[in-house]
Amino acid sequence: MERGRSRLLSAYPFSCSVPTPSFASSLPSFVPASASSPRFYASSAPPGSFAAPPPRPSSARASSAAAQTASLDAAAKALCPQEMVEYLNKYIIGQAEAKRAVAVALRQRWRRRHIEDERLREDITPKNILLIGPTGVGKTEVARRLAKRIDAPFIKVEATKFTEVGFHGRDVDQIIKDLVEVAVKTQRTKLQEAMRPAAEHRAETKILEALLGKMPAEEHQQWLRHLRCGALDSRRVHVDFPARPNVGAASGGPAFDDGGRDSIVADLESIIRDIDRPRPAFFATRRGPRGSEARNLTVKEAREKLMQAELDAMITKDLVVQKALEAVEQEGIVFIDEIDKICSKGGRSGYNPDASDEGVQRDLLPLIEGTTVSTRYGDVKTDYILFIASGAFHCVRPSELLAELQGRLPIRVTLTSLTESDLRDILTKTQNNLIEQNTALLRTENVELHFTEEAVNEIARVACEVNASVENIGARRLHTIIEKIMEDINYAAPSMAPGTRVEIDLERVRSSVSSLLTKMDYTRFVL
Template sequence: MLRLPIQARGLLRAHRNSPLRYRHAPKPLTRPVRRGFTSSSTTFPAWSQFDRSDFTNQPWTGSYEPDLPTTGPLASAPAFGAPRVTPRTLKQYLDQFVVGQDRAKKILSVAVFNHYQRVQELQRREEENAELLAKRARREAIEHHPVEDEFPGQQQTVNTTPEIGTLPTSAQPGLDDSSELQLEKSNILLLGPSGVGKTLMAKTLARILSVPFSISDCTPFTQAGYIGEDAEVCVHRLLAAANYDVEQAERGIIVLDEVDKIAAAKVSHGKDVSGEGVQQALLKLIEGTTVQVQAKQERSAPRVGNSPNTFPSNNPLGNSPFNPNGGNMPQKGEVYNVRTDNILFIFSGAFVGLHKVIMDRISRGSIGFGQPVRGSALTNNRSRDHTPGNNEPIPILPGSEEEALYKKHLPFFTSATSPNSPDSEPTYFNALDLLNPTDLQNYGFIPELVGRVPVTAALSTLTTPLLVRILTEPRNSLLAQYTTLFSLSGIELRFTTPALHKIAANAFTMGTGARALRTELETILSDAMFETPGSSVKFVLVTESVAERNEKPIYLARGQGGRFHSMIAAEESKWEEKVRQEKAEKSKDKKAKTRPADELPPISSFREYRTQTAGF
């Protein structure tokens, strides 16, 4: 064995550790070693290689066609997302324009939402069927190849895909129905006194949904062939409101006002052409038919480029916006065919006297053999109290007979008034809330028409507090309208709180609902609107004395702004003190009624005992 000196061994070790030392490259392999990929069903050769740009013959690849239905775990998932508009948002939008009527707004919001969900689903099905038909046509064009021979012009085709034999139809037991689920529409009936917001709610919903909208009065309707308007006029007006866009008109809203005027007459000496005859004509429209409309420009229809009002550009429940300035201008003599299957019909009316029919049904008992007998005095009192001459509403208090009556005939009813919150607005008794389809038949409507209007919403009489809120709260309130009207002349108009309550109290006695508020304001401000424009008056104040019509509105010039605001503050402070005293008296009376027996003053006679403890 060769042994190197110690110095030589140190030099050799340093040479091996030096980075400048030359290293021989490893000898390359002639062929990389690969193992074959084995799955449960297929074994691939060792030369197979994964390439990101080539998925051919790979077990983890597949094909996808967007026209085919979704398969796999997502097959049961809905094809549509959450709606952008819900019944809750519709009611919140109605709250900005309509005060009170919470129960009616809920019913109307749900009914309109369900209807346009149905319309959207039908539109989606139509688009899907059209897409499938187009795809089938493309496949047939690919599978059938034209035969080319020596005969010019011959276009015979041959199917390149052989057909697979099927079993005879006689071998299949029974009949197979592959039709889709049909969604039926639910029309709406709004009933209540005049001026409570029936038409306003329908107009507001039509505005937010961006759909064509028309109102027709049922009073001049007569049976076809008689003098008067035909029932199909409502479809003509809807098409004119849509600027003769048939597709948009077929998804619009038709409001038939004063529908109670077409009730069948109790005693008829001839053919009822304005009652039952009109109901039969409306029955055909509601059920669904094709109405031929000849082009005729309506006077109230918006013209292209001249309409100042435009609806929003997007439909919250669909993808087809409605533009009142769009559509095609009608040509003279052109005929349009309008289907009424998807048109939402909203009936509205005051139905004077219907509360008597309802209370008569509720008050009936039985003594055997189906013989009717009058019930308790509650229903008789309700029928007497709800006469047109007596407008004072009856509150539904917890534990009262009215609450028991509502819980019996209405689902999930709870009284809005709590014993611990005396300032809350109570729920008032309304006999129309207890409506039954048989009541409408007894009123004079045919059963076929009543059965096709399943949704009913009753509106209550407006009370004085609600009228005060109507003056101030809505976006287009009367107070804001008149304030803006005076500001156009450079005049500031103000109302004190006592004046607003007095105006609402005077309007309540008129019996025309919220429309009486405008009558009151026009009466009070008529002189001010005549005298102040163009004068030195810069401030107009309406106080409680002015609302009582004891004096004219107070006029103040430009330099009297301090006096103007001091007069407002003085009257507001008096009103607050008055309200505070009334609340103290109410709480005192309530404590006196609920005071224990040991705290009562000494009783010296039976009459005092009967008055203090028995309450009579």
């Protein structure tokens, strides 16, 4: 065996240099190097084969691995308000007051978590925010960009989608349930990324042991470099994958693939799937040792599948759920849009005749003040969730909200309408702006797109003029004008010669938007 392995080793000269970190150093800090390693069934597998690890049984919610993941990396998220505002300036033009308010509110939550006095910390609640301003000025974008920057559970909901308890429709508790669903998916992805190096190392070790058996550490490192360079990809191995009772279990149980639906409905659907499953196909998977499924795969295929099996064994449902619930309670952000549409003027409910608008406001009161919501994953306390509400308030005033709801939104920020200069900056100074997006899209057709400065100025002028004359929809007007200009170019781009340069100048802009301006003039005479 030793002579055969030596001959095989000499047949693969070293062609690349891949650093090989030690297994202990590649493990995340919250996973002990010796904890719950998947079992390797060498005795039941033929030479050149190995068994994939069975999924580890779910442990209690307060497991030791989960306890070590309780504290998030505060240093990575400890952005001061100035840094947060600088980040938002890359994507949003103007609205400095709104940026400052949201940045300070998030920093206050970070400060609260670092207070040592537990009793004092429990009494400090987030200061919720009410953003007031017309559509298209960046209300939603402020919250969305900041939530993405700090990697916090975030959900945006429309206030008009909910009804008072007792009416047909969704009640406001569904907001928290949907937020938890988002957090569960996010936390599982984050755990997979954190544990991937450890899972990859385990998979590579098992593949080498299945092919060549035990070997000295130095020789193991040499073969590991060959494996990572792809020299062994064509070799075949036998893998025994543990049979799973249903599709959901492959990713941590049915709780991970029923996004946002009611738990009772999800349970019923799971039962129906089990009843409808063809019995021969169900038993066909149980044909390996210990009810496993045997497969003959190449090393390249087995490496990826075994790494995923290792991840499934390392990441339990309880661990994911615990981290998700903690993230929602301590870092969750709920953005409630169109809150002015559930505000009745003079006692008239003009926006939602099927249910009481005032009733929806009353249902929101305990949610924003702090209550406990039961979800399929466990109870969630909303005391420390940050709520950001927004509305245009064209037909009603913020003072016409329920007095109790006004008190629960203590920070009020009024956003200003966008000027022509703001619209020009949106097209030129923001990251991933509309001009960059269209340029990148046409570059895939090997067509170069260029906007002149005069064309950009004209687009901003027309957008501002149409907003002032017809309906002010803010920066969203730029989408309409850009699409009108690009309509013919996008259609003809596939037939253009490679390397063609298309220039958008002042005349092209005026000819493209002339019909839009004509329609705008006609609307002045329509009653």
